[in-house]
Amino acid sequence: MQAVSHAHDHHDEIDSKVTFGFWVYLMSDCLLFASIFAVYAVMHTHVYGGVSGKDIFEMPYVLVETFLLLISSFTYGLAMLALHKGCQKQVLIWLAVTFALGVGFLCMEVNEFHNLIAEGHGPQQSAFLSSFFTLVGTHGLHVLCGLIWMVILFIQVLVHGISGGKIKTKLTCLSMFWHFLDIIWILVFTIVYLMGVM
Amino acid sequence: MDLSIYYSLFNGGDVMSNHNTSHGSLKQYIIGFILSIILTIVPYYLVTNQILTEGPLLFAIFGFAIVQLLVQVVFFLHLGTSKDQLWNTLAFVFTLITVAILVAGSIWIMYNLQHNMMPTMSM
Numbered sequence: 001m002q003a004v005s006h007a008h009d010h011h012d013e014i015d016s017k018v019t020f021g022f023w024v025y026l027m028s029d030c031l032l033f034a035s036i037f038a039v040y041a042v043m044h045t046h047v048y049g050g051v052s053g054k055d056i057f058e059m060p061y062v063l064v065e066t067f068l069l070l071i072s073s074f075t076y077g078l079a080m081l082a083l084h085k086g087c088q089k090q091v092l093i094w095l096a097v098t099f100a101l102g103v104g105f106l107c108m109e110v111n112e113f114h115n116l117i118a119e120g121h122g123p124q125q126s127a128f129l130s131s132f133f134t135l136v137g138t139h140g141l142h143v144l145c146g147l148i149w150m151v152i153l154f155i156q157v158l159v160h161g162i163s164g165g166k167i168k169t170k171l172t173c174l175s176m177f178w179h180f181l182d183i184i185w186i187l188v189f190t191i192v193y194l195m196g197v198m
Numbered sequence: 199m200d201l202s203i204y205y206s207l208f209n210g211g212d213v214m215s216n217h218n219t220s221h222g223s224l225k226q227y228i229i230g231f232i233l234s235i236i237l238t239i240v241p242y243y244l245v246t247n248q249i250l251t252e253g254p255l256l257f258a259i260f261g262f263a264i265v266q267l268l269v270q271v272v273f274f275l276h277l278g279t280s281k282d283q284l285w286n287t288l289a290f291v292f293t294l295i296t297v298a299i300l301v302a303g304s305i306w307i308m309y310n311l312q313h314n315m316m317p318t319m320s321m
Contacts, residue, residue: 020286023286023289024289027290027293030293030297031293031296031297031300034296034297034300034301035300037301038300038301038305039304041304042304042305042308042309059245063238063242067235067238070231070234070238071231073231073234073270074227074230074231077227077230077231077274080222081222081223081227179270179274179275180275182270183271186234186238186263186267187263187267189263190241190259190260194241194242194245194259195256197245198252
């Protein structure tokens, strides 16, 4: 996004065309998720005599997952503030914290999937489970990509510092991506889990 | 100039918020974070304790999700109506409309399809 303001000219290097382009990509990603949400909305009652959401969702576990992602979104925000303050060390610290929280989230999700499959509730069992695994799995895959991207940017900040304009643009794009994933998760939390156990 | 920005960063970001910059201020992030936590815990509590009946409960958790979505978009993604944010906001609004048509349309069509197919399916 365009961070141009006459109050702080030295931040002008953020490439507004790149961030706008990335924003448009995120909006198209929104449509991808909308399609999968629509599939889930249609399929979630088709349990084929098997388990429904009520039987398999563990809400306290999911709440912890939600908080991990929510806190990581906040700590990434702190990394961005440190970036605009020009404090390299703080950027690295907050990126590392965000990464750790993201890994925690992903591990919990993989563990949840593993337990479901081990108990015989794999994606092949019913239309409900197929759409559940597709929706939550697609989000998880995005988180994984975000984490890989974060490692790469962490190394770049470590090696090259944060004075260049390019690194600011890159970190800004990742911040948009990360907040976006948090928003998608809120929808997953509400539509899949909260509505699933109602 | 620099000092005033650093000062404002630590003290609620008055300079920043006046100009509605894309990276926001500490105050914005903290407000957004606290609101998000509240907007997560309240619907969770409502659902796990079965306080409301099904209709109002559904309405309530959807309301909380939409408010939470808006809170995060405003406080974390810093989307606004300022001049330099206009195109981002326009793209966002267009996407919301498309998403609404896509999701509502799919559910509507599939519901009718299923409804009309039911007699033969149950034979």
